[in-house]
Amino acid sequence: MRSGFRKISRVRSLTGGTRWYLSDDCLLAAKRMMYTVEYRRFYLRDLEYIVVWPSRSWLLRMIIPGTLCALGASLWRWVDSTAGEISIGIGLVWVLLELALGPTAGSRIRITGASIDLPLVARARRAGKVLVLIDAAVRASREVSMETTGSVATLQPTGTSVQTGSATGSAAPSIADASQTYGL
Numbered sequence: 545m546r547s548g549f550r551k552i553s554r555v556r557s558l559t560g561g562t563r564w565y566l567s568d569d570c571l572l573a574a575k576r577m578m579y580t581v582e583y584r585r586f587y588l589r590d591l592e593y594i595v596v597w598p599s600r601s602w603l604l605r606m607i608i609p610g611t612l613c614a615l616g617a618s619l620w621r622w623v624d625s626t627a628g629e630i631s632i633g634i635g636l637v638w639v640l641l642e643l644a645l646g647p648t649a650g651s652r653i654r655i656t657g658a659s660i661d662l663p664l665v666a667r668a669r670r671a672g673k674v675l676v677l678i679d680a681a682v683r684a685s686r687e688v689s690m691e692t693t694g695s696v697a698t699l700q701p702t703g704t705s706v707q708t709g710s711a712t713g714s715a716a717p718s719i720a721d722a723s724q725t726y727g728l
Contacts, residue, residue, distance in 0.1 A: 598647035609638035
Protein backbone atom coordinates (compact mmCIF):
# COMPACT_ATOMS: atom_id res chain seq x y z
CA MET A 545 0.00 0.00 0.00
CA ARG A 546 1.48 3.34 -1.06
CA SER A 547 1.40 6.34 1.21
CA GLY A 548 -0.39 9.47 0.03
CA PHE A 549 2.47 11.65 1.27
CA ARG A 550 5.24 12.93 -1.00
CA LYS A 551 8.33 14.74 0.21
CA ILE A 552 8.51 18.35 -0.98
CA SER A 553 11.30 19.86 1.12
CA ARG A 554 14.07 19.13 3.59
CA VAL A 555 15.90 21.53 5.88
CA ARG A 556 18.97 20.13 7.61
CA SER A 557 20.52 21.26 10.88
CA LEU A 558 23.30 20.02 13.14
CA THR A 559 20.91 18.28 15.53
CA GLY A 560 18.45 16.92 12.97
CA GLY A 561 16.26 18.89 10.63
CA THR A 562 12.76 19.14 9.24
CA ARG A 563 11.23 17.20 6.37
CA TRP A 564 8.04 18.41 4.74
CA TYR A 565 5.48 16.08 3.16
CA LEU A 566 2.35 16.93 1.19
CA SER A 567 -0.79 14.86 0.74
CA ASP A 568 -4.23 15.56 -0.70
CA ASP A 569 -5.56 17.12 2.50
CA CYS A 570 -2.61 18.12 4.69
CA LEU A 571 0.93 19.39 4.94
CA LEU A 572 3.10 17.37 7.35
CA ALA A 573 6.28 18.56 9.06
CA ALA A 574 8.53 15.90 10.58
CA LYS A 575 10.98 17.73 12.83
CA ARG A 576 13.85 15.55 14.01
CA MET A 577 15.85 16.51 17.10
CA MET A 578 18.62 14.01 17.86
CA TYR A 579 16.67 10.76 18.46
CA THR A 580 13.11 12.05 18.55
CA VAL A 581 10.75 13.04 15.76
CA GLU A 582 7.94 15.54 16.28
CA TYR A 583 5.15 15.57 13.70
CA ARG A 584 3.02 18.62 12.94
CA ARG A 585 0.05 18.29 10.62
CA PHE A 586 -1.37 21.35 8.87
CA TYR A 587 -4.69 20.71 7.16
CA LEU A 588 -4.92 22.51 3.83
CA ARG A 589 -8.48 23.69 4.53
CA ASP A 590 -7.20 25.53 7.66
CA LEU A 591 -4.17 27.07 5.96
CA GLU A 592 -4.38 30.85 5.76
CA TYR A 593 -0.94 31.80 4.46
CA ILE A 594 2.71 30.83 4.24
CA VAL A 595 5.38 33.52 4.22
CA VAL A 596 9.00 32.85 3.25
CA TRP A 597 11.60 35.59 3.47
CA PRO A 598 15.37 35.76 2.97
CA SER A 599 17.10 36.05 6.32
CA ARG A 600 20.13 38.17 7.00
CA SER A 601 21.78 35.54 9.15
CA TRP A 602 23.46 34.06 6.09
CA LEU A 603 25.86 36.99 6.15
CA LEU A 604 27.06 35.77 9.55
CA ARG A 605 27.90 32.46 7.88
CA MET A 606 30.64 34.33 6.00
CA ILE A 607 32.58 34.87 9.25
CA ILE A 608 34.03 31.34 9.30
CA PRO A 609 35.36 31.31 5.71
CA GLY A 610 36.55 34.90 6.11
CA THR A 611 38.47 33.90 9.21
CA LEU A 612 39.86 30.93 7.30
CA CYS A 613 41.10 33.27 4.55
CA ALA A 614 42.70 35.61 7.11
CA LEU A 615 44.35 32.64 8.83
CA GLY A 616 45.63 31.45 5.45
CA ALA A 617 47.05 34.88 4.66
CA SER A 618 48.90 34.94 7.98
CA LEU A 619 50.15 31.39 7.45
CA TRP A 620 51.34 32.28 3.97
CA ARG A 621 53.12 35.37 5.21
CA TRP A 622 54.84 34.02 8.34
CA VAL A 623 54.89 30.22 8.32
CA ASP A 624 54.48 28.35 5.03
CA SER A 625 53.19 29.48 1.67
CA THR A 626 51.69 26.06 0.79
CA ALA A 627 49.59 25.84 3.97
CA GLY A 628 48.50 29.46 3.46
CA GLU A 629 47.46 28.81 -0.15
CA ILE A 630 45.41 25.77 0.87
CA SER A 631 43.68 27.68 3.65
CA ILE A 632 42.95 30.69 1.42
CA GLY A 633 41.68 28.39 -1.35
CA ILE A 634 39.30 26.57 0.97
CA GLY A 635 38.03 29.88 2.39
CA LEU A 636 37.45 31.40 -1.08
CA VAL A 637 35.63 28.31 -2.35
CA TRP A 638 33.45 28.37 0.76
CA VAL A 639 32.59 32.07 0.27
CA LEU A 640 31.80 31.51 -3.42
CA LEU A 641 29.59 28.53 -2.55
CA GLU A 642 27.64 30.57 0.00
CA LEU A 643 27.18 33.36 -2.52
CA ALA A 644 26.06 30.92 -5.23
CA LEU A 645 23.52 29.21 -2.96
CA GLY A 646 22.04 32.55 -1.94
CA PRO A 647 20.45 33.70 1.28
CA THR A 648 19.00 31.36 3.85
CA ALA A 649 15.27 31.58 4.43
CA GLY A 650 12.91 32.06 7.33
CA SER A 651 9.25 31.08 7.14
CA ARG A 652 5.97 31.38 8.99
CA ILE A 653 2.87 29.26 8.53
CA ARG A 654 -0.47 30.69 9.58
CA ILE A 655 -3.35 28.32 10.14
CA THR A 656 -6.68 29.04 11.73
CA GLY A 657 -5.91 30.13 15.27
CA ALA A 658 -2.12 29.73 15.27
CA SER A 659 1.06 31.00 13.70
CA ILE A 660 4.06 28.66 13.59
CA ASP A 661 7.66 29.49 12.69
CA LEU A 662 9.20 26.41 11.09
CA PRO A 663 11.84 26.32 8.35
CA LEU A 664 10.07 25.37 5.12
CA VAL A 665 13.13 25.66 2.86
CA ALA A 666 16.83 26.08 3.56
CA ARG A 667 17.49 28.72 0.90
CA ALA A 668 15.17 31.47 -0.36
CA ARG A 669 15.60 30.61 -4.04
CA ARG A 670 13.92 27.20 -3.55
CA ALA A 671 10.85 28.71 -1.88
CA GLY A 672 9.01 29.44 -5.14
CA LYS A 673 8.99 25.78 -6.22
CA VAL A 674 7.75 24.52 -2.86
CA LEU A 675 5.07 27.21 -2.57
CA VAL A 676 3.74 26.38 -6.05
CA LEU A 677 3.28 22.73 -4.99
CA ILE A 678 1.49 23.75 -1.79
CA ASP A 679 -0.67 26.28 -3.65
CA ALA A 680 -1.79 23.64 -6.17
CA ALA A 681 -2.69 21.24 -3.35
CA VAL A 682 -4.62 23.95 -1.47
CA ARG A 683 -6.59 24.88 -4.59
CA ALA A 684 -7.36 21.24 -5.33
CA SER A 685 -8.52 20.55 -1.76
CA ARG A 686 -10.74 23.62 -1.78
CA GLU A 687 -12.28 22.63 -5.12
CA VAL A 688 -13.07 19.20 -3.70
CA SER A 689 -14.60 20.73 -0.58
CA MET A 690 -16.71 23.11 -2.69
CA GLU A 691 -17.93 20.18 -4.83
CA THR A 692 -18.90 18.13 -1.77
CA THR A 693 -20.70 21.12 -0.28
CA GLY A 694 -22.56 21.63 -3.53
CA SER A 695 -23.55 17.95 -3.74
CA VAL A 696 -24.83 17.99 -0.14
CA ALA A 697 -27.07 20.94 -0.95
CA THR A 698 -28.57 19.16 -3.98
CA LEU A 699 -29.44 16.05 -1.95
CA GLN A 700 -32.25 18.00 -0.29
CA PRO A 701 -35.78 17.03 -1.45
CA THR A 702 -37.33 19.57 -3.80
CA GLY A 703 -40.65 19.77 -1.97
CA THR A 704 -39.21 21.03 1.31
CA SER A 705 -38.18 24.58 1.96
CA VAL A 706 -35.35 25.73 4.16
CA GLN A 707 -35.98 28.72 6.40
CA THR A 708 -33.02 30.91 7.24
CA GLY A 709 -33.04 33.82 9.59
CA SER A 710 -31.82 37.17 8.30
CA ALA A 711 -29.03 37.24 10.87
CA THR A 712 -27.60 33.83 9.97
CA GLY A 713 -27.90 34.31 6.21
CA SER A 714 -25.94 37.58 6.11
CA ALA A 715 -23.33 36.71 8.76
CA ALA A 716 -22.01 33.48 7.21
CA PRO A 717 -19.69 34.05 4.23
CA SER A 718 -19.88 31.68 1.32
CA ILE A 719 -17.13 29.20 0.52
CA ALA A 720 -16.39 30.97 -2.75
CA ASP A 721 -15.72 34.21 -0.88
CA ALA A 722 -13.42 32.45 1.57
CA SER A 723 -11.38 30.77 -1.17
CA GLN A 724 -10.78 34.12 -2.87
CA THR A 725 -9.46 35.80 0.26
CA TYR A 726 -6.67 33.28 0.88
CA GLY A 727 -3.55 34.60 -0.78
CA LEU A 728 -1.78 31.33 -1.49
